[in-house]
Amino acid sequence: MTSAVDDVDPRMPVGESAPEDGPPRVGSCPLSARDLTVSFGPVIALDGFSVDIPRGIVGLLGPNGAGKSTFIKASLGLLTPENGAVFVGGLDTRTQSLQIRDGVGYMPEHDCLVASMNAVELVSYFGMISGMLARDSIQRGHEVLDFVGIGEERYRQIRSYSTGMKQKVKLAQAIVHDPPLLFLDEPTSGMDPKGREEMLELVRMIGSSDKTVLLSSHILQEVESVCDHVVIISDGKLVQEGETKALIAGEEGVQSLTIRGDEGGMTRFVRILGEACEIVEAKEEGGKQMSLLIRGCGDGSQIFGLARDSGVQIRRYHPERLDLEEVYLRSFRGGGKDGS
Numbered sequence: 353m354t355s356a357v358d359d360v361d362p363r364m365p366v367g368e369s370a371p372e373d374g375p376p377r378v379g380s381c382p383l384s385a386r387d388l389t390v391s392f393g394p395v396i397a398l399d400g401f402s403v404d405i406p407r408g409i410v411g412l413l414g415p416n417g418a419g420k421s422t423f424i425k426a427s428l429g430l431l432t433p434e435n436g437a438v439f440v441g442g443l444d445t446r447t448q449s450l451q452i453r454d455g456v457g458y459m460p461e462h463d464c465l466v467a468s469m470n471a472v473e474l475v476s477y478f479g480m481i482s483g484m485l486a487r488d489s490i491q492r493g494h495e496v497l498d499f500v501g502i503g504e505e506r507y508r509q510i511r512s513y514s515t516g517m518k519q520k521v522k523l524a525q526a527i528v529h530d531p532p533l534l535f536l537d538e539p540t541s542g543m544d545p546k547g548r549e550e551m552l553e554l555v556r557m558i559g560s561s562d563k564t565v566l567l568s569s570h571i572l573q574e575v576e577s578v579c580d581h582v583v584i585i586s587d588g589k590l591v592q593e594g595e596t597k598a599l600i601a602g603e604e605g606v607q608s609l610t611i612r613g614d615e616g617g618m619t620r621f622v623r624i625l626g627e628a629c630e631i632v633e634a635k636e637e638g639g640k641q642m643s644l645l646i647r648g649c650g651d652g653s654q655i656f657g658l659a660r661d662s663g664v665q666i667r668r669y670h671p672e673r674l675d676l677e678e679v680y681l682r683s684f685r686g687g688g689k690d691g692s
């Protein structure tokens with residue numbers, strides 16, 4: 353087989369070298385896409401998509417039909433791109449998909465379980481498909497089923513499982529061979545709140561054991577609570593990406609202020625505040641409260657004096673912080689997180 357070492361692709365991410373043999377080496381950039389285009393007939397699912405996925409837990413966000421599952425399948429070598437390439441740990445999915453398969457785990461969006469098998473049979477079967485010996489895969493199957501919280505039910509046919517149990521077995525089959533890179537396509541889909549939290553805790557534990565997890569989801573709070581990095585995709589194109597902390601940190605120098613008081617006091621306060629610094633945004637909240645975004649108020653000490661003089665109370669005063677929902681919505685309005 354021609355290795356990428358002999359035939360270096362100029363689009364391969366800088367700093368990655370492709371191993372000649374064996375599963376992918378997960379360096380600082382475990383997964384990269386370059387100008388990736390995938391079409392289904394007239395539908396362009398990925399349209400010149402390029403991204404470098406860093407280590408850690410990475411959220412893949414986007415509306416229905418954005419191309420999330422297509423990107424995951426192309427990364428696994430299950431789809432052939434029309435143009436561009438995907439590199440997994442330096443391996444090219446176009447030519448090295450068999451080697452890639454040993455080093456990746458995949459929890460698909462849709463059902464992938466065999467209803468007539470029990471969980472032990474199924475998970476160990478997937479272990480063997482991934483190259484494990486039968487004896488090892490049975491032992492490891494039990495370990496991962498313990499890890500995901502499937503107890504004695506593991507000996508029952510999967511057809512009798514609840515949706516939450518099936519999701520856990522789907523996760524177990526993805527990790528049975530201990531891959532360094534894991535693709536989880538909507539892992540909490542169909543689960544109740546308790547099940548979702550359990551699944552997210554499992555993802556956190558996997559992420560803390562030095563694995564890279566690419567997780568697609570529609571639930572922004574989930575992504576915010578579990579992912580170190582976020583990639584937003586729409587219409588097959590990259591819209592925005594970055595560290596979660598950096599994305600939700602508001603614009604530098606902008607403070608969020610909430611005041612409470614009567615109408616006259618709040619009007620007075622806003623007028624004199626506007627003379628002292630820039631009011632970026634002011635919103636009334638039910639007559640007795642207002643929230644403001646302000647810029648250029650120095651260390652803010654004068655604000656407390658102005659509030660006292662106007663007879664209003666400061667309820668909250670802190671640097672602007674967005675939630676991921678706001679970041680997501682702003683990215684579709686065509687601007688960055690600052691809405692520009």
Ligand SMILES: Nc1ncnc2c1ncn2[C@@H]1O[C@H](COP(=O)(O)OP(=O)(O)OP(=O)(O)O)[C@@H](O)[C@H]1O
Nearest residue numbers: 392395396397414415416417418419420421422423
């Ligand atoms: N096998 C296929 N045949 C035809 N079109 C497809 C196929 N798979 C995906 N598509 C189309 O490609 C586009 C991207 O689909 P994809 O499943 O990647 O989106 P997604 O972001 O995963 O959406 P969702 O959030 O609904 O899972 C969509 O327009 C979809 O209809």
Ligand SMILES: [Mg+2]
Nearest residue numbers: 420421422461
């Ligand atoms: Mg999908």
